[in-house]
Amino acid sequence: MSILDITALRADTPACHNIIHFNNAGASLMPAPVYEAVLSHLALEQEIGGYEAAAHAQDKFDSLYTNLAGLLNAAPSEIAFIENASRAWHMAVYGIDFKPGDRVLTHISEYASNYLALLQLKKNKGIEIDFIPSDSTGQIDVDAITPLITPRTKLIAVTHVPSQGGLVNPAAEIGQAAKTHNLIYVLDACQSVGQMPVDVQSIGCDILMGTGRKFLRGPRGTGFLYVSRRVLEQIEPPFIDLQAANWTADHDYTLQPNARRFETWERHIAGQIGLARAAEYALGIGLGTIKLQIDQLSQLMRAELAALNGVKVHDLGSNPCGIITFTHNKIAATDIVKTMNHHHINISSVQLKNARLDLDMRNIPALARASVHYYNTEDEVRQFIDIVKKL
Numbered sequence: 001m002s003i004l005d006i007t008a009l010r011a012d013t014p015a016c017h018n019i020i021h022f023n024n025a026g027a028s029l030m031p032a033p034v035y036e037a038v039l040s041h042l043a044l045e046q047e048i049g050g051y052e053a054a055a056h057a058q059d060k061f062d063s064l065y066t067n068l069a070g071l072l073n074a075a076p077s078e079i080a081f082i083e084n085a086s087r088a089w090h091m092a093v094y095g096i097d098f099k100p101g102d103r104v105l106t107h108i109s110e111y112a113s114n115y116l117a118l119l120q121l122k123k124n125k126g127i128e129i130d131f132i133p134s135d136s137t138g139q140i141d142v143d144a145i146t147p148l149i150t151p152r153t154k155l156i157a158v159t160h161v162p163s164q165g166g167l168v169n170p171a172a173e174i175g176q177a178a179k180t181h182n183l184i185y186v187l188d189a190c191q192s193v194g195q196m197p198v199d200v201q202s203i204g205c206d207i208l209m210g211t212g213r214k215f216l217r218g219p220r221g222t223g224f225l226y227v228s229r230r231v232l233e234q235i236e237p238p239f240i241d242l243q244a245a246n247w248t249a250d251h252d253y254t255l256q257p258n259a260r261r262f263e264t265w266e267r268h269i270a271g272q273i274g275l276a277r278a279a280e281y282a283l284g285i286g287l288g289t290i291k292l293q294i295d296q297l298s299q300l301m302r303a304e305l306a307a308l309n310g311v312k313v314h315d316l317g318s319n320p321c322g323i324i325t326f327t328h329n330k331i332a333a334t335d336i337v338k339t340m341n342h343h344h345i346n347i348s349s350v351q352l353k354n355a356r357l358d359l360d361m362r363n364i365p366a367l368a369r370a371s372v373h374y375y376n377t378e379d380e381v382r383q384f385i386d387i388v389k390k391l
């Protein structure tokens with residue numbers, strides 16, 4: 001029995017009639033109100049002009065800041081609209097004043113693009129990277145953080161829910177450790193926002209980023225950055241434009257007094273309006289309820305997969321979320337994806353290049369990844385399992 005009105009939610013998601021979408025960790029299906037918000041703004045641009053349409057839609061456009069602030073329990077002034085989560089992460093972390101020998105704590109589950117950026121900072125700025133070990137369940141071992149901290153440790157950069165499985169890292173406990181040691185704490189919440197409650201106050205992170213297209217069900221090419229007032233002045237945006245700064249005199253400027261200093265002026269206005277609507281839509285359902293529904297479906301899928309001969313489920317952590325990863329002893333992950341697509345079921349795969357440190361450590365060349373959302377059903381899970389059985 002579902003706790004949500006799934007029929008109504010599916011009616012808002014027309015593709016549910018044609019496909020089974022288990023690629024919500026890639027990009028979820030947009031609900032009709034989000035799609036309409038984007039399209040109606042594009043129509044207005046075509047009708048009256050891009051700048052004129054933006055002026056006309058100022059309230060809808062500005063509602064992004066209040067809606068995301070509501071979703072994250074932040075202040076609207078702490079939110080920036082950025083085109084994707086990777087660029088949001090870069091705008092904050094490349095803005096930290098690293099000196100050679102400064103140290104960053106991370107974990108093998110860190111998102112690939114974030115880790116690549118840390119490698120570049122190591123090469124160009126001389127930072128050192130330390131890895132927090134995993135506990136026996138595979139999640140970040142919070143007790144192992146304190147012994148790793150040196151006088152040069154400046155930042156903890158970790159991913160809440162990695163792309164490569166159901167792991168949910170203990171974000172709030174990590175926040176406690178960051179606070180105790182007065183470190184800047186950057187949390188990649190790309191896969192968790194929209195899937196579960198994410199509250200920046202109870203987590204205690206200073207910086208957090210997410211993307212529109214995943215569990216939040218927003219349009220592609222949209223993302224956001226949260227930078228708390230506490231650390232705003234410690235981070236210099238690596239690039240500035242007329243949005244980020246005010247040109248106050250011929251040879252002088254001031255940065256915006258809030259997170260808008262990380263934005264650029266030109267942007268996908270229709271996308272921003274769509275993302276604002278997506279945040280409102282998620283808030284309307286309730287993140288606690290969304291999480292419960294996703295937990296029910298993912299537990300069913302994991303249990304059914306684990307019971308099949310030749311199939312192994314690989315999700316780590318004490319309370320895995322809506323991302324389910326598995327391997328088959330005879331069929332490659334990419335072939336499983338192809339077979340599913342043939343049956344109009346969308347899933348994806350995780351390759352070594354997406355999560356090299358983690359997959360190398362576990363000796364897994366690739367994973368098949370199915371990710372459920374609240375608009376999926378138990379019947380869809382069973383149809384999917386029937387096909388895995390026949391692989």
Ligand SMILES: Cc1ncc(COP(=O)(O)O)c(C=O)c1O
Pocket residue numbers: 083084085086087111113159161162163188190191210211212223
């Ligand atoms: C955990 C995680 N972080 C960051 C990203 C990057 O998001 P974007 O593609 O919006 O830059 C992804 C995308 O898959 C992700 O799964």
